[in-house]
Amino acid sequence: MRKIDPFLLLIMAAVAVASVIPAQGAGAEILDTLGILGIALLFFVHGAALPRDVVIEGLIQWRLHLFIFAITFAVFPLAAMPFGVLPSAWMPADLLLGFLYLAALPSAVSSSIAFTAMAKGNVPAAICSSAASNVFGLLLTPVLLSLMTRTSVEGGFDLTKALGDVVLQLLVPFAAGQIVRPWLARVMARHERRIGQFDQAIILLIVYAAFSQSVVDGLWSRLPPASVALTAVLCLVLLTVVLSVTALIARRLGFSRRDEIAAVFCGSKKSLASGLPLAKVLFATAPGFGMIVLPIMFYNQIQILVGAVIARRYARDSAMPAAAGSK
Template structure:
């Protein structure tokens, strides 16, 4: 009974990583080194997933259009509606500048690496997660500026460049395709060493948490706002994340998706990308106090990783228990 209420080792590792980044953030040359390590870990993650997934599974993921529409609707329709409709209730908890950042948060695309990593940990439909998360990031380059302009009556989306698209292709899709090409030689080895993929999944998340939180601390995360306002922002983010998780979970069930697809919808449809948000903010909010715009994204990023780490473990345990139960009642040969 006690173990059910204690955090697992991965959640403890996440908490320790945040504490380490707060006390000893990476800076200067070390920040550059950790940035390279993070990029390498993410590239390795996609390479291994490309080598592990069969081409039939990838094609099935690409053609799973109903799932992709649900994820995109959650990312670019549900979140903006929540931020706009709940504004009278949530805005008084923070400053006007911070809520401007909250609305910007609601318009951002989904994450890629953590969505796929958590889907893999929870034993969901990884091939569909690769397609949904990547499509969200690519489409967000164009959709996010339009949503920001519509919600905030702000202009400047035309300043977006193709550089972000090139980075996504280079860091994510190229390693995945390389893994697919190498599958005929190393696919069997990867299947026999599945725990290796799990280590890369979790290791990439820890690296992302450390580097992102280090940057937040060095930018004055704990000095920019009073403690009471910071607490209000945490409440605002918690409400948005909780509603998104509930909507994606029960919406997937209501639409008749299976367990693996539900996991993909939950972890891809409830995320917001810090990596995409910071460069977009620099373009869309030139002249605004950027720290206030980016702070909600930084806190939401950490919160979604913490909460989804727990949810992924719960999904994985339930899946293991279900398989065990089915094995107990299976007829003998």
């Protein structure tokens, strides 16, 4: 019998602690600052660790980027549309709107890249795809939501700020790492294991911060148990469908294992960091706001828990041929 992954236990512990002692007030602000710095350092480390030719290869893989965009903004919405046939007693209008909104959101950036790195996937491609998805997704999300609901969704957002955040938190640190790579390459190679541990630490920080915000927003106090249970089940179903379809199509298209990993994580992730602020703009006056954002809050936790298991499995499978070859 296979033992439970210790990292999965750590993630579950982070969820439990956040449920009992959520970060809020000044503590939440400090946590947010640490998260921003940690993500920036994560991209700096990956920039310093990745050879220049590998980065260039990631930038020019247009087929992979188009595939990931198609999963995020086409396959995902199509997978969520059938939820509309459920009886209104099971699927209230606001909850259905929440699932459609979830399906229209861009990819999560930090967790997509961190899981891709942990799984030994194509990190440069993941950086390019998830960053572009997060920026352009702010434009596509209201349009897709409008098409799915066949109603006009009014609202606005600061695209300049979103673009600036992506550049400052992701691209600038990564570029800085590339610049100093000639001096740090050997150090990065010697401490590959520590880099992997740092990836995991950032993911744990993301889990605790995200779940703390959900708890503070009233996740467990404002919603009936039936709605909570239904949302959790449907989020898991939606994630399973998207993961399966992505992996299957990626293999049929002949993508390498590293590219498949990048597609699986970038295509299946949805951004809570962009989703909640944008929801406050699009649905600011909606009386059922808590129900609307419930799917993205639940999906965020489920995608991290499931993503951790899949990433570790990919990593173990990648290590097996190397171990066999060394014998």
